[in-house]
Amino acid sequence: MDLVRKLRGTNNEGVLALVLLGLIVAMSIANPTFFTLNTGFSILRSSIVPVIFALGVLIVVITGGIDVSFAAIAIFAGYSTVTFCLSAGFDPGLPGIFLIAIAVGAALGLINGVVIARFNLPTLIVTLGTQGIFFGAMYTYVGATYYADLPKSMADLATSNLFDITTDIGRAYLHVLVVPVLVLCLAVGWMLKRTMFGRSLYAIGGDIEAARRAGFQVKRTQISVYMLVGALAAIAGVIHIVLSRSANPRDLVGGELDIIAAVILGGAAIFGGRGSVTGTVLGVLLVQVIKNSLLLVGVPSAWLRTAVGVLLVVGVGIQAIAARRDARRMRVIQDLDTEQKTEQEMAS
Amino acid sequence: MPALRDVSIDLIPGEVHCLAGENGCGKSTLIKIISGAERPDSGEIIIDGVSFDHINAHAAIQGGIQVIYQDFSLFPNLTVAENIVLTxxxxxxxxxxxxxxxxxRAAAIIQELDLDLDLDREVGSLSVADKxxxxxxxxxxxxxxAIIMxxxxxxxTHTEVSRLFALVERLRARGVALMFVSHKLEEVLAISQRLTIMRSGQRVVSGPxxxxxxxxxxxxxxxxxxxESRVVSELDASAPLALEVSNLSxxxxxxxxxxxxxxxxxLGVTGLxxxxxxxxxxxLFGVTPADAGxxxxxxxxxxxxxxxxxxRAGIGYVPEDRLSQGLFLNKSIADNxxxxxxxxxxxxxxxLSRTATAATxxxxxxxLKINAPHAEAPVRTLSGGNAQRVVLAKWLATAPTVLMLNGPTVGVDIGSKEEILExxxxxxxxxxSVIIISDDAPELVASCHRVLVIRNGxxxxxxxxxxxxxxTIQERMSA
Known part of the structure; x- marks a missing residue:
């Protein structure tokens, strides 16, 4: 029983892993080209940016909030960094580029955080608003030009692969940027589990008033959370530009649904207080595999958004139904407990 | 009017001090000041001989003051162990x-108090007593x-209360000073060594x-x-049935x-x-309809x-939380x-007929002797007792066959309480026909022909x- 519970995971990660595995097996049977190193590597490559975004969304969702401005922050930070480097005509190197972008992203996140914490406003509405503001500001002040050539350091990174294997159906690449994503996952996972900051996120998501009474600095934490999301989004933005080998200001915004769906499917509770990095990564992989499989079986790409939308509703639905069932079961258990006690008392 | 005026209270190690008073007498404000959640205008808080003119939540915890709120302020999504140590x-x-x-550390405390708690369970899944x-x-x-409860x-339940009281005795033996805030008289008498009674923001009396x-x-x-004597009319045994409920689930x-x-x-309906x-x-009111019966x-x-x-069937309902569910607070008494x-x-x-509404x-x-300058005053400005009369008026105006009232006198002062029952x-x-849903036994005794006791549904x-x-009511309610 305990083993089953452990394998299932606190947020049903086990169930999710099983679904993912089942899907992969089913797809491999249906279409032999699916189960190849090429597909595997390409799914991993296409998951790099979503996983980073999802880590950010996970952090906010755990505190009971939501951020829909992350894509706008990502493209703002990434695109303006590239614009800056190209127009100033100098290449600060990869660390420099990431640092500039992270600073921009964190600053935009700070705006979100301050507005939300200071005025105690609903997170969805605020970030929906700032999403428009950030995007519009980028078009107005940074520009809307499409850059086909990136600074050299970024262009070089674009073609660096960890593995480059020739298989019988072509060459399979595993991009080197999979490594920093892995590092980020471990870092966020460690932060959530092993730091007081991480625990305070769960506490705030569990009961914000209780967190305040327990002595957590709720407002400060909230602001840090949105800055962190901004910083993560900025990293994702730069990586996206690197992977697409061009800087297009029209990218990313509009793809928020995929990320939020993945995080919710990954077991993070939309009401806050629950969620894990493992679940989130599984959620992202599941969404990517489903999108990939749908394409392989010939579903028109227009239907992909529909599929992801359905996944999001199903994910939220499962959570709500499970919560309701637990509440009922608890009552029944207490009912039985009391009945037994009363019987014992009557017998004695 | 100030919420508190010139209130003094001492907590002594190894002693249970009970703070009693009606709703709105200033008990919660006093707790908030002691726990650092609110700032007093004047006065001092002395911890171990050190005087403060006010303290914040952090300082209160450092000074050894802990408040156990009615809602416990626990994190339902975290385990028992983490809840215990996190603060x-x-x-x-x-x-x-x-x-x-x-x-x-969590395990040590549980063992020391000889409790049966599963450290790895999520608090959200615990019973109220375990929380x-x-x-x-x-x-x-x-x-x-110093622990303030x-x-x-x-x-x-009854057994859980006695278990809690046994634990309180153990805490006393450890030299903890306890403050019990309650309005249940029997409990006050059973558990405390000292008693302070408050009324309208002032200390009325204090002593052993x-x-x-x-x-x-x-x-x-x-x-x-x-x-609070029992005043019940003689019920005509042949009076027709107004409401019959069978096997409702x-x-x-x-x-x-x-x-x-x-x-x-x-009819009284009572239970924990x-x-x-x-x-x-x-x-019965169709808010969450029954699924059988x-x-x-x-x-x-x-x-x-x-x-x-x-x-439509002729049932009226005055809800428990009348401020959010029963009244349009910004509208006038008349509109309500x-x-x-x-x-x-x-x-x-x-x-809409103006003359007819004006008459009603x-x-x-x-x-109903609603105490306000005129009927156009917004309901928000009324006291608990008067607001309750407006809710009553609203339903009486519909002339229901059956009127159900949930906690009709919660947060209402004693005087208004009598009048509302009258x-x-x-x-x-x-x-x-009237149904009073309440856990206030004296109120049920004072007004009900019969009382139904509900336990675990x-x-x-x-x-x-x-x-x-x-x-009898209290005994049957919590056995």
């Missing part, structure tokens, strides 16, 4: 956290030397508990001799509830918080799936009075005649 970790200014290394124990353990991990017994008895406590709490809430209500009868008493009322109003089967169905009965104030052409408003505004007796006298006892006494 201590925050207070200690830690940056890192290790679930494995804090566990022994309270978790909160107490948390207070002790923080080296609490706000209404700790409200949601506990042995100097008081129930009568003198209630006298000090209310400031008058309270007449709602999964997870209540099961097989059957009872009958005669015209002119006042979470026993299902409110759910039954809400099912039959309801007859005036002999005819009524299918109640929505609130509209219930109103006719809010539920607009249909019966229509002219022939379907327009006047009838209830004066008839009003209900009057309405019952004219043939209306089942109707366990029907009390009538001489069986209706405060003791």
């Amino acid at each position: 201590a970790e925050v207070a200690g200014g830690r940056r890192l956290y290790s679930a494995r290394s804090v566990r022994p 309270q124990l978790t909160a107490i353990c948390r207070a002790l991990v923080n080296d609490a030397r 706000d209404e700790p017994t409200t949601a506990l 508990t042995s100097d008081f008895d129930q009568r003198s406590i209630s006298h000090h709490m209310t400031g008058r001799q309270v007449d 709602l999964a997870g809430a209540f099961r097989d509830i059957s009872f009958q209500l005669r015209r002119g009868e006042i 918080l979470g026993s299902g008493r409110t759910e039954i009322a809400e099912a 039959e309801i007859r109003v005036g002999g005819e089967v009524a299918t109640i799936r929505t609130i509209q169905d219930a109103v 009075i006719v809010a539920a009965s607009l249909n019966s104030h229509r002219t022939r052409w379907g327009m 408003i006047k009838r209830f505004f004066t008839g 009003l209900l007796r009057g309405e019952a006298g004219t043939g209306m 089942r109707l366990t006892h029907v009390l009538d005649g001489d069986q209706i006494s405060v003791d």
Whole structure:
């Protein structure tokens, strides 16, 4: 029983892993080209940016909030960094580029955080608003030009692969940027589990008033959370530009649904207080595999958004139904407990 | 008017000090000041001889003061172990956290108090009593030397209360100073060594508990001799049935509830918080309809799936939380009075008749002695007792066959309480049937012909005649 519970995971990660595995097996049977190193590597490559975004969304969702401005922050930070480097005509190197972008992203996140914490406003509405503001500001002040050539350091990174294997159906690449994503996952996972900051996120998501009474600095934490999301989004933005080998200001915004769906499917509770990095990564992989499989079986790409939308509703639905069932079961258990006690008392 | 005026209270190690008083007497404000959640205008807080003019939440915890709130302030999504140690970790200014290394500390406290708590369970899945124990353990991990418990017994069963009291004795032996905030007189007398009674923001009296008895406590709490004697009209045994409920069930809430209500009868429905008493009322009113059973109003089967169905069948309901559910706070008293009965104030052409509404408003505004300058005053400005009269007026204006009231006198001062009960007796006298849902035993004794006791969603006892006494009701309610 305990083993089953452990394998299932606190947020049903086990169930999710099983679904993912089942899907992969089913797809491999249906279409032999699916189960190849090429597909595997390409799914991993296409998951790099979503996983980073999802880590950010996970952090906010755990505190009971939501951020829909992350894509706008990502493209703002990434695109303006590239614009800056190209127009100033100098290449600060990869660390420099990431640092500039992270600073921009964190600053935009700070705006979100301050507005939300200071005025105690609903997170969805605020970030929906700032999403428009950030995007519009980028078009107005940074520009809307499409850059086909990136600074050299970024262009070089674009073609660096960890593995480059020739298989019988072509060459399979595993991009080197999979490594920093892995590092980020471990870092966020460690932060959530092993730091007081991480625990305070769960506490705030569990009961914000209780967190305040327990002595957590709720407002400060909230602001840090949105800055962190901004910083993560900025990293994702730069990586996206690197992977697409061009800087297009029209990218990313509009793809928020995929990320939020993945995080919710990954077991993070939309009401806050629950969620894990493992679940989130599984959620992202599941969404990517489903999108990939749908394409392989010939579903028109227009239907992909529909599929992801359905996944999001199903994910939220499962959570709500499970919560309701637990509440009922608890009552029944207490009912039985009391009945037994009363019987014992009557017998004695 | 200040919430508190010149209140002094001492907490002594190894002693239980009870703070008693009616709702709104300033008890919660006092706790908030002691715990650092609110700042006093004047006065001092002395901890171990060191005087502060005010303290913040952090300083209060460092000074060893722990408040166990009525809602426990626990984190439902975290385990028992983490809930117990987390605040201590925050207070200690830690940056890192290790679930494995804090566990022994939580385990030690549980063992020391000889409790049966599963450290790895999520708090959200615990019973109310176990949540309270978790909160107490948390207070002790923080080296609490003074523990303040706000209404700790409200949601506990009889056995759970005695277990809590045994634990309180153990805490006393450890030299912890305890403060019990309660308005339940028997408990006050049973557990405390010292007693302070407050009324309208002031300390009325303070002294050893042995100097008081129930009568003198209630006298000090209310400031008058309270007449809570039983005044019940003779019920005509041949009066027709107004409401018949048979085998009403709602999964997870209540099961097989059957009872009958005669015209002119006042029926009490009682039980602990979470026993299902409110759910039954809400099912009869169509808020969360029952999933099995039959309801007859005036002999005819009524299918109640929505609130509209219930109103059409002639059922009125005054909810528990009248501020959010029963009133339009920013609207005038007049508008609120006719809010539920607009249909019966229509002219022939379907327009609202001004003369008819004015007559109704006047009838209830004066008839119910609503204490306000005029009927156009917004309801927000009224006191609890007067606001409750407006809710009553609203439903009385619809002339329901059956009127259900949930906690009709919660947060209402004793004087208004008497008058509201008198009003209900009057309405019952004219043939209306009344259901009072309440855990206030004296109120039920004072006004009800019969009392139904609900326990764990089942109707366990029907009390009538001489069986209706405060003791019997409380005993049956929580056994």
